[in-house]
Amino acid sequence: MRTRLLMSDQTLFRSIDVFEIDYVPELFNYRESQLNDLAYQVRPALEGGRALNAVCRGLPGTGKTTSVLRIFAELEQTTKKILPVYVNCQNDRTKYMVFSRIYAAVFGHAPARTGISIKSVMDAIGGALQRQEKSLIVCLDDANLLHYNNTLGDVVNSLLRLHQDYPGARAAVFATISDMDMDLASDLSRWVISPFRPSEIYFPPYDAEEIRGILQERIRVGLYPGVFSVPMLDRIVEQTMESGDVRVGLDLVKRAVLNAECAARTEVIEEDITKAYEQAKHVHLACTIRALSADERLLLRKIAELSQGQTEPLISGAIYTGGEGKPKISYTAFFKRLRKLDALRLVDLIRVQAGGRTSEVVLRYEPEKVVQICG
Template sequence: MTHSSLLRSDETLFRDPEVFEFTYLPGEIHHRDAQVRELAFLLRPALRGGSAGSAVLRGPPGTGKTTTVRRIFREVAETTRRVVPAYVNCLHDRTPSAVYRCIFEQVLGHAPPTTGRHLDEIKRGVAARLREHDAALVVCLDDANYLTAAGTFNTLLYQILRLYEKWDVRKAGVFAVTSDLALNLYAEADASVRSVFHPTEINFPPYTRTEIREILADRVRQGLYPRVLPKPLLDRIAAIAAGEQDVRVGIDLVRAACLRAEKDGRRRVSPGDVTAATRAVTAPALRNRAAGLSTGERALLWWIAERSRDGADMASGAIFEAAQEYLPVGKTTYHEHLNALANAGIVDLVPGTGRGREVRLRYDAGDVATACKPRTQPAKSRTDHELP
C-alpha cells in the first residue's frame, strides 16, 4: 500500500480477509483456558489407549464454543493418530445418514459413495479405519439442539456411543454443543442413552467488553493493515458487541466498516462507517429478538422507542405514567413486560433514583420502532383492559 490519500483500485485495507470469516480458526483461543483444560482432560484417556469422555458445551451464541472445539480437534489431528476427531454441524446434517457420512469423510479422508451405500457399510468403514490405527473416535455434534428438533438426537447418540458393541472399537466420546440455554441435552437423552452418556457440562459465559476488545484487536492486527481502524472506533465496536453479548457481531462490524471505507477509496475507517455497519449488522439480530416478544411487549417497546426518539424522560415510572394515555396497563403487567424486554437483550434497566430504573435502548430508537411497529398505532383513549 502507498501513502497517498486514496486507495488505488488494486489496493485493499485487508492484509488477510480470511481473519474476519466466521470459519477462521485463530492461532490462540483467548479467555477460554478453563474450557480448553476441561476438554483436554476428557481427551487424555484416549491418548493413552482408553476411551474419551463426553461433554455438553453450553453458552449463548458467539461465546467461543465452536472455535474452541475446532481448534482442539485440529491440534489433535495434527499431533496424534490415537484420537480421530469428527466435527458435525447439525444445522446442516441432522439425519443419521448425513451425520455418518460426515464422520466417514473425516475419518477416512474421502466421502462415501452418494448412492448404494447402506448405513451399516458406512459404520463398517469407519470402524475398520479406527481398528487399523487403534484409535478412539470423538464426535462433536455442534448445534445439537437441531437433532432434538429433528427427533434424531437419541438415535444418533445411542449409535455413536455404542459403536464398540458391534464393531470392536474403543468407546467413542461425544461433545454435544448447544446455544439454547433453555434446553437440557442430558435430560433429552432417554434411559438407554443415559446408560452410556455421562457428560461433563462445560459452560461458556459471554465475553466481557474488555475480553471482546482484546479478541477484536488480535483480529485487527492479523487481518488489517496498520492504522486502518482507529482505536476509539475499535473501542466503540467492542462496546456494541458486548451489548449484543456476541463477539461475532464485533468481527462482522470490523469487516463491514472496512469494506465500506474501501469501497469509498479511503485508507481509514470513519465513525460514519461504523454507524452504517452497525445498522446493517445488528438489524437482523434486533428483528429476531423483537419477533420473540408477545403482542403486549412489542407494543410497549414501540412506545419506549418513540419516547426515546422524542428525548423524553426515560425513567421507568415516567414511562409507565405516559404510556397510560396510549397503552393502559397495570403496574404488575408493565414491569413484567419491561423485564421481558431486558431479558430479550433489547433494553437495559439501569438503577436510578426517584421514579425507578432508567430504561435504555441497546439499539437505535428508530430501528427499534421499525422492528416492532404495530399495524395500527395505539389510540389516544383510555380503556379498562390491559396489554395482552
C-alpha cells in the first residue's frame, strides 16, 4: 500500500454534502412506479379538485420521503393551483404543531406564538384556501409517530373535513409510514376512515444491486476517483443489506473516507470500514434514543436491564409486569410503545403466535450501552 501524508487542507471528498442526510440526489432511480403512483394521486387537484389521499409504506431508507419531496418540488415549480406542505412528524408531534406548519406555508410566517387557539389557526388556513382557490396536499412524514401519540386520527380528520366549515377548501393527506404492522384502516376507523380511504403505495426494500447502484452514484459525485475501490464498496453493500437502510451505507462510506483521511491515506481500506461500523453503531443509537419521549426511554431502559445477563428470550408480558409496582398503563398502550421501539429498530418484536400480541422482544444493541445512553 502506497501511503503519503496529506496536507491538512487535502481531502478525499469532492463534495461532502453528498453524504449528508438532507442531500437530495440528482439521480433517483428504482422508484419510477412509486413516483408515477404519487403523480396519479395529485392529478385531480391539477384539474381543480382535491388530490387523492395516499399512504407510502416501506421500511426505513426505502426512498419514501425523497419521493414525496421530489413530487412536491415539481409541483412548486409548475403550478399555483396546489399548495404542497411537508410536515416532518419527528419534529412536529402535536396537532397544534402540525397546523402551525401548514399555517406557515400558507401565510409565509408562523402564527403568533401566544394566545392563538388551534381553532383560529385552522380558521385562518381554511379561509385562505377558500380565497386563494388552492388545493392543499399535506405530507405527514413518519406519520406513525403521530399515531403512537393518538394524534394522527385527529389531524387527518380535521384536515379532510376542512371543507365542511369552508366550502371549496380542498385538502388531501400523503402519509409516510415505516411501521409495516400498523393497520391504518382499522386503527383510524374511529375517526376518519370514510373521508380518508388512502391508496397504499408500497416501497419495497432495495436489493443488493440497487443499494450498490445508489452508493456508487454518490461515490462518483462525492469522492475523488480511486478513493473507494470495488471490493471496499462490496463490504459496505454487504453491511447495508443487513439493515436494509441505504442511509446506513451512505453514513458508512462517509465515515470510512474520514477515517482514511485521518490516517493520511488516499484510499479506503478494510480497517477504515470496520472502524466506521463501530462508530456508526453508537451514533445511530444515541440519536434515536434522544428522540424518544421520557416514557419510551424508561421502557427501553427496562428492556435493556431485563436483557442483561438473560439467555432466555424476553417476552412482552414479562416486561409489562416486570419491575416494582403495578403497571400504570394498559397493555394496549404498552404494546403500542413497544411497536414504536420496533419501528425505530431499537428492538425486534417477534410474534409468538399469529394475530396475538404476545411477542419476543430482542434488543438490537448491547444492553450495557443502551442503559448507559438512556441515563
